[in-house]
Structure formats: C-alpha cells, structure tokens
Amino acid sequence: MDEANDPRQFLARRLRGLREDHWPEVKVTQAQLALALGGVSVPLISSWESSTNPKMPPLHRLEAYATFFATTRSMEGDEPRLLSLAELTDSERDVKEQLGRELLRLRAGAMGNRRGSAGPAPTSLGNEEEEYVASLNSGYWKFIDGKPITIICAKIPANMLERIPYSNPADPDYVALYKFSDLDAFVELHGHIRAANPGSQVDFRTADELVADDYTTHMVALGGVDWNYATQSVLSLLTLPVVQVADWDSPDGQYFEVVEGGGAERFRPLLTQSDGRKVLREDVALLARAANPFNRQHTVTICSGMYAGGTLGVVRALTDARFRDRNTRYARDRFGQCEAFCILTKVRIERGVPLTPDWTRPENRLFEWASET
Numbered sequence: 001m002d003e004a005n006d007p008r009q010f011l012a013r014r015l016r017g018l019r020e021d022h023w024p025e026v027k028v029t030q031a032q033l034a035l036a037l038g039g040v041s042v043p044l045i046s047s048w049e050s051s052t053n054p055k056m057p058p059l060h061r062l063e064a065y066a067t068f069f070a071t072t073r074s075m076e077g078d079e080p081r082l083l084s085l086a087e088l089t090d091s092e093r094d095v096k097e098q099l100g101r102e103l104l105r106l107r108a109g110a111m112g113n114r115r116g117s118a119g120p121a122p123t124s125l126g127n128e129e130e131e132y133v134a135s136l137n138s139g140y141w142k143f144i145d146g147k148p149i150t151i152i153c154a155k156i157p158a159n160m161l162e163r164i165p166y167s168n169p170a171d172p173d174y175v176a177l178y179k180f181s182d183l184d185a186f187v188e189l190h191g192h193i194r195a196a197n198p199g200s201q202v203d204f205r206t207a208d209e210l211v212a213d214d215y216t217t218h219m220v221a222l223g224g225v226d227w228n229y230a231t232q233s234v235l236s237l238l239t240l241p242v243v244q245v246a247d248w249d250s251p252d253g254q255y256f257e258v259v260e261g262g263g264a265e266r267f268r269p270l271l272t273q274s275d276g277r278k279v280l281r282e283d284v285a286l287l288a289r290a291a292n293p294f295n296r297q298h299t300v301t302i303c304s305g306m307y308a309g310g311t312l313g314v315v316r317a318l319t320d321a322r323f324r325d326r327n328t329r330y331a332r333d334r335f336g337q338c339e340a341f342c343i344l345t346k347v348r349i350e351r352g353v354p355l356t357p358d359w360t361r362p363e364n365r366l367f368e369w370a371s372e373t
Contacts (some may be wrong), residue, residue, distance in 0.1 A: 007109040010052035014106055017097075018069050019049075026075055036080035037064050038145060056110060060146045060199035062103040063137055067144050070096035082144060086337045093224070097134055128369040136196040139328050140289065141189075141319050148217040151190055154181040154227030155206035180206060183221040185303065186310040189220065192319040207231075216295035223311055224304045226254075234300050240342055241369055242286060244304060254306045256344055258367050258373040265368050267344060269306045281352070283310030283347040284366065287317065290340035297366055299310060305347060313347030313354035320356040330359045338370035 019028045030045045037045075040061070047055040059064075067082050068074045071092045074083060088096060136142060143149060161167050167178040180186055186204065194202050205214060207221075207229040221231040226246035235244065246254045257266045264343050271284035285305035292298040305311040317327050335341040344367040348355045357364040 005320075007106070008054045008056070009051070009243045011056075011103070011106040011110045012049050012051065014103070015057070015065065016049040018065065022069050023072055023075075026072055027081070028075065032080045033068070036068055036074060036082055037061065038082075041061055054110075055106065058199040059107070060144070062107060063142070063144055064101055064146070066096045066100035066103060069099055084337075085138070085142070085144070086335070086339075093138070097138060100137055101134060111370055121158070135250035135321070135325055136192075139196065139324055140331070141193050142196045143200060143218050143299070144296075146197070146200050148203065149193060149197065149220065150210075150214045150217045151186060151193070151202070151204040151205070151220045151222065152207055152210065152214075152228065152230040153183075153186050154223045154231075155179050156181050156209050156230070156255065157227070168315070171308070180204075182308050182311045184308065185222050185315045188312065188319055189222065189303070189315050193220075216292070216298065218298045219292055219294075219300040221300070221302045221304070222315070223308075224306065228304075231302055231304055234293065234302060235288075238288070238290050238300075238340065239371075240288060240290075240340070242288070242342055242344060242367065244286065244306075246306065256286060256306075258344070260369075265367075269310070280307055280309055281354075282349060283307050283313065284344060285314035285347050286342060287314050288340075288342035290371075309349050309352075309354040310347045313357060314345055315361065316354070316356040317345065321359055323356045327357075327359045334368065335370045341368070341370035343368050 003005055019030070019033055029051075030042045034040045034042050034045055039227050044055075048057045048061075064082055066084075067088075068080075070088060071083065073092075074080055085093070156164070156167075157159075161179055164178050166173045166175045168174060177183060190202065190204060202215075203214070207227075210230065219230065219234070222235060223231060224246050225232045225235060225244045226248070231244075241258055241260045243257045243259065245257060248254060253268070255266045258265045258267070267284045269280060269284055272281055273276045273279070283305045286302060288302040290300055292300040303311055303315045307316060316323070318324050331341070331343070343359065343365060345357045345359065346366060347357055359365055
C-alpha cells in the first residue's frame with residue numbers, strides 16, 4: 001500500500017494537523033502537548049505523527065487529544081493542561097465528543113490495516129459501537145488523565161465470613177472475592193470502569209488491604225460507614241452536609257442525616273414485614289464526588305447505600321446503559337464545574353432486585369448539594 005493511502009497515515013496526519021492547524025491563532029508545539037498530556041515524551045508524540053512509520057496511540061491518549069483540542073482554554077495559564085470534563089462548557093463537550101469519535105474511527109481503520117485484514121480497513125466503528133464508546137467516554141467513570149483507579153470495598157466481618165463456603169484460604173476451592181462486601185456493586189462497577197478506561201490501571205482492595213499508594217489514586221469507595229473504613233475516613237475529611245449513621249443496635253437504626261441551614265432531616269430505608277422477616281422495599285443511597293483529600297489532583301467517589309441493594313442501585317445510576325446518559329446529563333447540568341457534589345437518592349427494590357434510579361424524576365432525588373468553588 002502506498003503511503004498516501006495508508007490508514008495509519010490518516011491518523012498521523014490528523015494528529016499533526018490538530019497540533020499545527022486546529023487553532024489558526026494558536027500553535028501547539030510537541031513539547032507543550034507532551035506537558036499537557038502528562039507522562040508523554042516528545043519522541044512519543046513524534047512517533048504518533050510520523051510520516052514514515054507512525055505508532056498507534058492508546059485509546060486514552062486519543063481521548064486526551066480530544067479533550068485538549070476541544071478548547072483554546074487548554075493553552076491558557078502558566079502551562080498547557082487538560083481541563084476536566086466538569087470544566088468544559090456544553091459546546092466544548094460537543095467538540096470533544098466529535099473529535100473523539102473522529103479519532104476513534106481513524107484508529108479503527110489503522111488497526112484494521114495493521115492486522116492485515118483481507119478487505120478494506122474499517123473506517124467506522126458503526127453507529128451502535130460509536131454511541132457506546134461515546135457514552136463511556138462522557139460519563140463520570142471516565143478518568144481522562146489515565147491515572148490509576150482503586151475500587152475499595154469493605155471486608156465481610158469474620159463471624160459472617162466463616163459461614164460462607166470457600167471463603168477460607170485453606171480450602172482448595174477458596175474464592176478470594178467472597179470476602180468482599182457489596183459484591184454485586186463491585187462487579188458492576190469494575191467492569192464499567194475497565195471498559196471506560198482501557199489504558200488505566202484499575203485495582204481493587206478491601207479497606208483493610210489499602211497501602212499508602214492506594215490513597216493517592218482515583219479512589220472509589222463502595223458501601224457504608226459501618227464496614228468500609230475508607231468510606232468512614234473520606235467522609236470525615238470532606239465537608240459534605242450529609243452524614244451516614246448505621247447504628248444497627250439502637251432504636252434509631254440506620255439513616256442519612258442532612259444538616260443544612262440550622263436544621264436537620266433524616267432519610268431512612270423503607271422496610272416491611274413478610275412471613276416474619278424484614279423485606280427491603282426502598283433504600284436510600286449516597287453518591288458523592290470530590291477532590292481526593294489525600295491527592296487533590298485525583299478524585300474520590302463514594303457510592304453508599306444503607307443496604308447492599310442501595311449501593312448497587314446508586315452505582316447503576318451511572319453505569320446502566322438505559323439511564324447513565326440521562327443521569328450524567330442531569331448531574332452535569334445541575335453541578336457544572338463544582339469540585340464537589342453529592343446526591344441522596346431513592347433506590348426502589350422490587351422482589352429483591354434494586355431498580356436504577358432516574359435522576360430526571362424529582363421524586364427519586366431526596367437531597368442535592370454542590371460546593372460553591
């Protein structure tokens with residue numbers, strides 16, 4: 001194949017064109033772009049733009065390109081930088097998504113050629129796949145900096161763990177994940193985060209396994225303050241007007257308390273009796289996002305219900321393919337560029353199955369808050 005028709009060159013020329021011609025009034029050097037992308041060298045950028053043998057950028061780097069070239073504000077300030085999704089205006093997000101889809105199509109064509117496909121190299125992901133990728137790339141679980149992500153669950157208490165088959169390390173059929181609480185929520189979220197961040201390191205730990213480096217990643221804490229010590233610790237450091245109380249032995253039991261304007265309001269799960277046992281009909285769950293108090297360059301996210309069903313429900317608010325886009329749009333419209341925000345939401349339980357809350361319906365939102373900075 002001649003160089004002019006090499007699909008790899010289509011991508012390389014587009015990347016070079018973005019840097020040199022995308023903004024007529026602003027020229028971006030390879031050194032400036034490398035600084036903005038972080039962890040990228042000038043020779044590596046040069047290899048992506050090569051006119052002889054271009055290398056393929058990983059997906060998360062193309063996502064970063066789209067974010068950087070979505071706005072000239074990327075070049076404002078003392079040095080070039082990637083703006084967060086929350087900092088982008090609606091029109092800038094549109095530009096980012098269009099650029100992202102274009103670069104993904106070009107990469108798909110280049111990869112098809114590199115694999116030596118018999119037919120013409122694909123130049124399109126297809127509408128459904130393109131929409132799927134765009135949905136993953138625009139959500140709150142996309143971390144465009146490519147930095148490590150740590151999902152943290154509580155460890156099942158020893159007196160409960162010993163009653164679970166195959167939970168003993170001495171057992172030949174030992175399953176390590178059985179010690180994780182909120183396992184449904186963990187499996188749902190881990191798969192989604194891996195899909196949205198294919199180039200990132202995604203680790204998972206129980207709260208008692210955390211090491212120093214885990215605290216400075218993008219932290220995601222699943223589950224409540226009763227078992228998950230990471231949730232306890234982070235909530236104590238954030239200035240949220242929401243407190244989770246899980247005193248299972250007291251008459252007050254478990255609830256979220258909102259303290260605002262000199263008053264306090266409590267939100268409790270709804271339980272009924274059936275055949276002599278308690279049945280959860282409706283849980284209350286918290287989603288909170290803020291700068292990581294241990295490393296403000298990264299984020300911390302809390303997904304916590306009073307019960308496991310609530311934790312799964314609030315996770316699915318931003319992973320469920322039927323609801324995540326509308327919930328993401330609602331949150332971005334509501335909270336904009338705020339560094340910290342939280343939503344206290346209802347999670348309806350039907351025959352033991354948590355239903356994904358739709359935040360565009362006011363009855364599902366119990367409380368909302370965002371920082372002013």
